[in-house]
Amino acid sequence: MDNKISLFDLLKQAENAKVSVSDKAKLYSDVLVQKSITNRRPLAIQLELLPVCNFNCKVCYIRMTFDEVKQSGQRVLRFEDWKYYIDAAAELGVYSITFTGGECTIHPDFIQIYQYAYQKGIQVGMISNGSSITPEIMDLFENCPPTKVYITLYGMSNDTYERFCGVRAFDKVMRNIDALRSKKINVILNFTVGKENLSDLEKALRFARDNQIAIFPNNSLQVSRKFTTEALEREGADYYLYEKLEHEHLSKYYHMSFEEFENGFLGDVSIPYFDEQTKGLHCNAGRCMFTVNWKGEMQPCASIYWYTQNPHEVGGIEQAWENLVAWADEVPALEDCKTCIFQHKCRLCVALHYCDMGEYGKVSPRFCFKALHPKEAAKLQTEYDRGQVLKKTEESAQ
């Protein structure tokens, strides 16, 4: 999006083109995100309330028990700790807070923390496994509605849940999704894909479509923190199998415009990554977004766990934010992708590639269209090159 165009102009264009209300909301959101990125102001943040969880997913990068937290010499931060971050976020003009974890709903002060953020006038949401939404939390959501509740689905039966998460929680999760939706809470589903639940994905998509719920499958497991390369090999879904499934069966479920459900969420604006950009993150991380991890350290996003700033050690949140921004602006870009025509076909998250390759700028074959489909890529490249030559000949003839 051209940042020089004002919101007024955009909306006028939208009005003339009779754009729907939801598309206009998306426009507002995109402009807000774009402006925040330009000015490097934090707009949306995540608070990782605790690393503890009532599930034990084999793919999880964070999960610990309360005992393990104690043994690590750390502690679970309480309301008074989180209040500091929420106050500072409000002062910085942060618009939206998403609680995550571990499982944020089992934090001993979850209700108090949530309520505090809500009363500050900040939009609140959460990412949850959906299994422990107590009647008290349901009441809280009724009185102080969250903007979004992301629930990660891990399968479509208790058996799959047991294999993937170590608990037979499917029925409970489904009941909670139902209860939330009956209270008109905006539920969005993630489906984190692994070897053990790939076969349930189609059923999950059908469920989401039939119930008009947005769903985002995620087959990009990150080798991160507690999730090792060996674990990825063991637990990850086969990429070819996933793509085959997507091609043959799943694509028919992707007819919905997810933005209709998004209500102008502050998502990533699709910023052209390439050509001149030699360095710097190209997503929201460290540009208009940050995460506070469960130890109280700030990171550019939940995935970039290796660059942290502790606001208590660097003179406050504003300073910690400035340090994150300076770091994010220096991260080398993915070299091979800069001039590649297949950018739209790949996962270009810097964190994913870095964690696989151990250095910046290098492309992980796991997420690279050219590496995964060399024959198809070569054919498409030849067609593209031929088209370019033709275009140039026509231009010079004019």
Ligand SMILES: C[S@@+](CC[C@H](N)C(=O)[O-])C[C@H]1O[C@@H](n2cnc3c(N)ncnc32)[C@H](O)[C@@H]1O
């Ligand atoms: C760590 S969980 C915390 C919130 C909540 N407990 C849940 O499961 O939704 C946040 C999201 O990260 C996903 N996740 C966990 N481990 C991952 C990994 N190694 N790579 C990518 N995503 C992962 C989860 O499936 C979930 O969608």
Ligand code: SF4
């Ligand atoms: S439910 Fe979320 S936090 Fe808990 S173990 Fe699974 S991925 Fe990790």
Ligand code: SF4
């Ligand atoms: S095909 Fe490979 S090199 Fe090209 S954009 Fe995708 S990841 Fe980068």
